[in-house]
Amino acid sequence: MRDGTLTETTKDVTFTRRAWLRSAAWATMAASPVAAAFPAWAQPYPTRPVTWVIPFAPGGATDQLSTPISKLLTARLGQPFTLEHRPGAGGNVATRSVVEAAPDGYTILATSTANLIGTSFDPSLPFDVTKDLAAVAGMARMPLLLLVNNDLPVRNLAEFVAYAKGNPGKLSVSTAGPGTVQHLSAELFRSKAGIKWTIVHYRGSSPALVDVASGHVHAAFDNAASALETVKAGKLRAIAVTTQTRSERLPDLPPIADVLPGFATSGFYGVAVPRDTPRPIVELLNREINAAQADPAIRQHYAELGAIALAGTVSEYNAVVAAESVRWRNVVALLDVRKTD
Template structure:
């Protein structure tokens, strides 16, 4: 299984600088050691270069500073996020293995037959990170300038366009399927082990288009290697006000990326509560607020119960999307 473990220099320095930070990590009882007392593995279900990794890096740097231990990014791509999710579900429920969740977890739960009561299975929601729009991207050689041009081109060339995705069950895949369904078009979807490799092929002209998160696509957009035609959210994005919403042409279209953190079921509540508080606090850091705004991401905060309820609501939304796509 591919594995790319990343820890930032700032995270390492923060660990050294905060070696005496035990007061920040409350003891859970006279017989219990404070948490965390060693590095925490933060599993990312996709290859480096995607939005999940970028958001995780920002949050983990803050957590390393606040809690005095490194939060180590561990990329485990494959299976549309399922491989990493299963590995975390099977890990010891002690707070030292966490999962960066994305819309892929939500969609996989929405596709489950029969559906579970909350779609989380053997992981439990801990805290939110962000919600962000996707962009409809095309390679610079494709002779379309607007969303309407692209839709007309796709309809006039059935089966000839190739569209990238981060893997089956991901928000990129589901957005492409919903666009296909509502637009009455046909195209081929090419699955990758994350959005990073898909974007590379889009920029090099190996595929024609893809939906991807604003965080992942920003550098390629700035360099002019790809073009953005629209945003996936119901309304236009403040980060990209010049781009129309897909819903302006296909009124029923609406998708967005939804990112958070989960832990193995059975993780002690005091640890879950501590992580939730610290992640919520990290999201108020001015640097994170600024960097989230640059990519159109909106922080998600709230206690574990509120976040779990939002998680379940997302599953119900995506279940309708999955059912609509399955009919066509």
């Protein structure tokens, strides 16, 4: 994975480049209308390490998208942005920990489609991400792949559907956890194809793909970033993408919609902080994350993952989050699927 190319140099005996960036960023905020709305809040940020919480096991899409951005923010802002993995409950363990964290900008969450699904999928959740978190910035959209074990006697999507229909209830499909985009994609596929199979949940993409490659599970829906290396190594076979159009990174893979008209899902990733985090911090993080996405090394890294960068202002990103929330609420209602345990 490639890091940013920024380097640190000493400008004089009192100011390093990092210190200058912090002071310049703060000066810009202090002079802005946003800062004027918070006259009582005048602390510089950041002055100590920031914890960047990842809701899934290492190696998944959220991890791979977050890592280069966190490194570049560390270089630009002069404090460590340290990744901390807290997998469990389809991302809800990590999400709750951030919801309950101090709203000071020192605990941030890498969000995914699972956060937006969770609100309607699991009514027992003690939080609502659309109300208890403040959306900061987008990272990327990403197609999912339909993957099969190499020993499964299918070579394309039509053969896969025919095999599943001819062997009702015998196929097993892995997901990164209940209420994730992998889970809802599998349920939507099952519904549109009119098939029966067993869904097996894991605590993230990496362990799920290991079991598909080893033959313990027959197939998986997973993000391109999580699956590409395994596919390139020949351990799994990809037979379709979940988006309505082909992926530029994987142009030979047909969309599932070619066989199941109307089928379309994708991963959606961003960053959030606890509600009531001061607006100047939210705005600063938004600008820095957008700047990181413009870095050539990160743009190339995202392209290699099959991801499409998702940049924009705080307001623009909030509009995207609101639209995605409605979309996944409708999918949950359509499938009539809820958390039951």
